[in-house]
Amino acid sequence: MTKHYSFLNNFKFKNGLEIKNRVVIPPMTEVSSFEDGSISTDELRYLQMRAGGVGLFISPVANVSENGKGFEGELSITSDRFIPGLAKVASAMKFNGSKAILQIFHAGRMSNSKVLRGVQPVSASAVAAERPNAETPRELSNEEIEGIINDFGEATRRAIEAGFDGIELHGANTYLLQQFFSPHSNRRTDNWGGSLEKRMNFPLAVIKRVHEAVVKYANHPFVVGYRISPEEIENPGIRMSDTLKFVNVLADQPIDYLHVSMGYAWRTSLNNKEDTQPLILKIKDQLNGRLPLICVGSVETPDEAAEVTDKGIDMVAIGREILREPKWVQKVETDDEDSIRYTISEQDLDDLGITPPMWNFLIFRLKSAMHISNQPDYDPEQFKNKLAPHEGA
Template sequence: MTTHQFLSPFQFNNGLTLKNRVVMSPMTTMTSFYNGMVTSDELNYYAARAAGPGLVITAVANVADSGKGFEGELSVANDDMIPGLTALARTLHQNGTKAVLQIFHAGRKSNHHILRGEQPVSASAVAAVYPADSETPRAMTEDEIQQLVVDFGDATRRAIIAGFDGVELHGANTYLLQQFFSPNSNQRTDNWGGSRDKRMAFPLAVIKSVQATIAKYADHPFLLGYRISPEEIENPGIRLEDSLYFVDQIKDKVDYIHMSMGNYKRTSLNDKTNTQTLLSQFAAHTNGIIPLIGIGSVETPADADAVLADGGTLVAIGREFLREPQWVQKVTAGDEASLRFEMSPNDMDELAIPSVMQTYLKTSFHDVMHFSNDADKAQDYQNTMAPMEGFEKKL
């Protein structure tokens, strides 16, 4: 029987131990109630998948009502959410699996329909390039920025009370934390914008707020992770050297770095002369210092092995867990021949995929879901961005 490194335990610097190095990546379900409370459909979806991975990172939860990015989104914006989040954490804690709540603010990646008539906010009053009909946001005031820093801390307190093992700051996929760092969306001239270092001020303030909350309220090892997109394709925009600089500034302040990209083999989308994988370039800045979660179109055990061989400390699996909820258990048992790499649309109810998520998968992610009734199943995200990364996908 083949022994895979990703099945071995892993211990973070703060003492939290994972039973294996497999992470279920955060995937949008669009299944929460209108106000962000957890539904039974969500609990059933996670219950079908939670027992295998060492760590499950939830779909994103907004830390403030102004941060809602789409309908059916989780919320951790007030204490009313704690009972549902407690049920979610309990559901994820199967067979020793650890649970991290991903938290964020959508910023300009929202609109007045989702925000019930309110204008979206961002670092500056600059509309997103993608999608083409993006609304122009309102630039946040000093007081609003300071309050949002507090909101991230309050969200962390609620995650601790609910029984999670950590929070992950979603600083990727062109959401607000990334918007403050990006020269495309942040054109401020005060202390929150301008130079690259000043554009880091808001993410650093949020990290500090969350650190203080963990120190005050957590009575057990509690993770603080940060998710980051390697590049933007907008001009101006974040380039690879900017993201690596960012990682260097935060790698002693968080417990892990989580990359966001559609394929672990991806190289630079902006610099075609740079042929090294983005994963290996990030690993050169994190190895021996902080764990790095590699991700992107990981389906087979060989893919997971390749992520670790290329510098990942942990390996995140997303769409494959939709097709094969028992992926870890089957690999552990030496039953790799039974792994499903295709999914029939007729099996999605049986796989506990919520109905609204089924529609999402059939539209935005249709080309890469490997539906068994598709003639062409070979597409991937190796040379392009995925829809969740902020790219406008033509359907």
């Protein structure tokens, strides 16, 4: 008899959108789009293979502005010409009843002039990221900031027209929304920076513009999510006290869930080693039921997923494990857990819909954390007390 796990319960958002269970596929980079950001048939196959079991499927990220592209092989939503292809993405992700969320972003300084075809990256301030070969970005003007805010609104309209069930604003992993909130990347002294409150102004303006697009164009329940990274290790950088204040403000915004991007679901503070309370529980306490919460980070087994939802966290996101086992939910539902794959073989990549560019990205960024069957496995402790090589899966 199938064991009943709490993550198999359905969930209903306040706006009426209902998902059949609380398992989420988080946004995972698959670097398989065409050079111009158009969808490829390889991507559609990859997406449809993983749809149907989970309640909520969040897409790989799509850039909203021409100068917002972060890497090659990335989806684009910068123009109406992408809507037909994105409609195919939404259809593939909604196969057999999963709800489809399109993640959107602007990469800001986490890009480079090669990706941008000779154009200098932009950010809140002209401060380079603390990473190898990072380029110093150009500080955005007020007019440019307003233009990017509008780009997020237009991207939301396109997502609605393409048939998605919602969008997720990527305010995590050091991209532009986070760059404006961070005291490391934002050294402005105008309305867009300076105090903690002013560093919130850009993401709050984006949320407002996105909400206006939803009200104007959506004729069905359309979810707006927001993803955050709770801490930075740079100095100055985002600390947990900043995040809790931001979370308190986000709880009163017209958004439908908060998604916390980490490499380990139960991570404690990267900056205060004496604090042993998991960050996700701090955020849950701060929200106090005002927003649904998604937790992610190295969750692989049904028992690990249940530990998340048993603690009252609304949804659990399963990333790398869904790459290895696209039918994870279906196997749990049919009492077939013994057949779940927890390793991946390079001989099975085509069967799993994983393209060569995606595999190269995975083994470069995550290496042994992918549990490659014929290679030494990774130390599971490595993500618990530091940033993962690729956060949020």
